[in-house]
Amino acid sequence: MNILQVFQSVSLATIAILVFSSLFLYLLSKRKQKHLLPPSPPSLPVVGHLHHLGPLIHQSFHNLSTRYGPLIYLRLGSIPCVVVSTPELASDFLKTNDLAFGSRTQSLAIKHITYGVAFAFARSGPYWSFIKKMATVEFLGNQNLDHFLPIRSLEIQELLRTLMEKAKLQESVNLTQELFKLTNNVICQMLTGMRCLGAKSEADEVKNLVREITKIFGEFNVSDFIWFCKNIDFKGFKTRYTETHERYDALIEKIISEREIKRRRETLKEESLGRDCLDILLDILEDGKAEIKITKDHIKALILDFFIAGTDTVATAIEWTLAELIKNPNVLKEAQREIDQVIGDDRLVEESDSPKLPYMHAIIKESLRLHPPIPMVNRQSIENVTIHGYDIPAGTMLFVNTWSIGRNPEYWENPLEFNPCRFLEGSTIDVIGQNYRFLPFGTGRRMCPGIKFSMRELQVVVARLVQCFEWNVKEALNMDEQPGLAVPMAEDLVCFPSVRGNIQKMITSS
Numbered sequence: 219m220n221i222l223q224v225f226q227s228v229s230l231a232t233i234a235i236l237v238f239s240s241l242f243l244y245l246l247s248k249r250k251q252k253h254l255l256p257p258s259p260p261s262l263p264v265v266g267h268l269h270h271l272g273p274l275i276h277q278s279f280h281n282l283s284t285r286y287g288p289l290i291y292l293r294l295g296s297i298p299c300v301v302v303s304t305p306e307l308a309s310d311f312l313k314t315n316d317l318a319f320g321s322r323t324q325s326l327a328i329k330h331i332t333y334g335v336a337f338a339f340a341r342s343g344p345y346w347s348f349i350k351k352m353a354t355v356e357f358l359g360n361q362n363l364d365h366f367l368p369i370r371s372l373e374i375q376e377l378l379r380t381l382m383e384k385a386k387l388q389e390s391v392n393l394t395q396e397l398f399k400l401t402n403n404v405i406c407q408m409l410t411g412m413r414c415l416g417a418k419s420e421a422d423e424v425k426n427l428v429r430e431i432t433k434i435f436g437e438f439n440v441s442d443f444i445w446f447c448k449n450i451d452f453k454g455f456k457t458r459y460t461e462t463h464e465r466y467d468a469l470i471e472k473i474i475s476e477r478e479i480k481r482r483r484e485t486l487k488e489e490s491l492g493r494d495c496l497d498i499l500l501d502i503l504e505d506g507k508a509e510i511k512i513t514k515d516h517i518k519a520l521i522l523d524f525f526i527a528g529t530d531t532v533a534t535a536i537e538w539t540l541a542e543l544i545k546n547p548n549v550l551k552e553a554q555r556e557i558d559q560v561i562g563d564d565r566l567v568e569e570s571d572s573p574k575l576p577y578m579h580a581i582i583k584e585s586l587r588l589h590p591p592i593p594m595v596n597r598q599s600i601e602n603v604t605i606h607g608y609d610i611p612a613g614t615m616l617f618v619n620t621w622s623i624g625r626n627p628e629y630w631e632n633p634l635e636f637n638p639c640r641f642l643e644g645s646t647i648d649v650i651g652q653n654y655r656f657l658p659f660g661t662g663r664r665m666c667p668g669i670k671f672s673m674r675e676l677q678v679v680v681a682r683l684v685q686c687f688e689w690n691v692k693e694a695l696n697m698d699e700q701p702g703l704a705v706p707m708a709e710d711l712v713c714f715p716s717v718r719g720n721i722q723k724m725i726t727s728s
């Protein structure tokens with residue numbers, strides 16, 4: 219939202235009073251400031267550095283860093299921030315000071331929609347550690363992922379069928395929408411056991427809500443940054459997120475109640491493996507001896523956390539990878555050659571084939587380097603720290619610009635070239651957060667717990683799209699980005715698939 223447009227919606231008299239009082243407080247705070255802060259671009263009273271930011275914030279930070287250096291201090295309204303844009307600094311902040319940066323800031327909208335108890339935004343502590351362990355080891359651990367393999371296979375097969383139909387009719391397909399449907403259906407079943415049926419079902423309402431909430435989470439709201447705007451409902455944003463929360467609450471209440479009735483009937487608790495997330499969480503809720511007491515609000519917030527974190531991110535990663543393959547036909551041919559040689563043409567690629575497809579693995583990494591779905595690792599400090607001689611006060615927002623690091627010629631040769639080979643030939647760089655040049659899933663204690671799940675889903679979907687189809691587009695692809703919680707392509711990816719080889723037989727027999 220344009221700051222000027224925002225100001226136009228409030229009466230001029232009120233603005234004048236508030237601006238003058240803020241200016242006074244700003245000057246007062248400057249006089250009191252004794253901290254040595256990192257370099258900073260010129261700022262304005264009240265808005266601080268907000269006027270430097272465009273809609274794609276990671277790109278604005280990247281541009282500022284090229285002028286003011288790899289460690290900069292910004293004040294977004296009244297919120298202090300530091301932006302970090304080199305692997306060395308990323309390591310200083312995220313490894314050496316991992317504990318100090320153990321929290322995240324949450325917007326007013328996120329706080330309201332997630333009952334004030336979102337896990338992904340919680341401060342590190344006993345509740346966060348307990349849920350992190352549950353998420354990493356149990357819900358998204360290897361055993362559960364194996365158990366949910368048939369769900370992923372079925373959903374991917376559905377996608378292939380849709381594409382095959384389109385290919386037969388020589389029609390275009392909106393791959394962006396199809397991929398969102400795929401990832402949403404998979405995560406929806408892993409969380410609540412429900413599948414989107416295409417009719418007006420609860421799962422469809424979930425899909426619509428996830429889409430709306432993801433949009434809300436990614437929107438810039440001036441009330442988050444300028445303290446005297448906190449209670450102003452700019453452009454009806456507050457009304458929108460309040461209503462969306464109410465819709466989500468009604469739906470999830472119903473889903474939980476139905477599950478509680480089912481559990482009483484079927485004593486589902488006896489099954490120890492392959493439970494959906496709702497069952498795992500209800501077990502914890504009902505367990506009088508659980509290490510941590512959780513409430514129904516925690517369950518509702520956690521289900522939403524995973525929905526939001528697990529839908530757009532994976533869909534966006536697949537979308538960018540396919541776009542790069544279409545733009546780079548030589549890479550696509552090489553990937554098809556690898557699959558044809560290793561798998562042949564009488565069966566589809568399976569998740570378990572991944573170790574045999576190093577070129578495909580390198581393609582996924584190369585796509586995550588250029589297009590990390592979450593372009594910045596965002597944290598908040600919980601104590602004062604001194605880094606490189608600079609004083610970073612408690613409560614400072616940290617942005618590690620992984621997007622910018624991935625495109626820096628000091629760390630990557632010809633960084634804008636899509637060249638998967640850079641991840642082959644002796645490269646030891648992986649996605650697991652140990653090399654600070656490449657942090658698509660973050661690093662350290664707050665690292666993404668969905669990494670194994672995402673890599674499994676990402677690789678098999680891209681491999682099957684490559685194995686089964688040739689991809690054509692009408693016009694050159696627009697590789698611009700769109701703002702959002704994950705950063706998708708600016709325009710939906712619309713393509714014309716055409717069937718390769720034996721695909722019809724393979725899809726129907728799989």
Ligand code: HEM
Nearest residue numbers: 338527528531532535592658659660661664665666668672
């Ligand atoms: C391509 C897919 C994905 C990417 C690129 C991605 C990326 C990230 C990143 C960069 C972070 C911040 C890490 C940090 O602060 O160090 C994160 C956190 C998180 N992700 Fe993912 N993610 C993906 C998929 C998923 C999935 C599928 C789930 C769950 C179903 C998930 C759940 C979470 C959660 C709960 C957090 C917060 C963890 C915490 O604060 O401790 N993510 N993700």
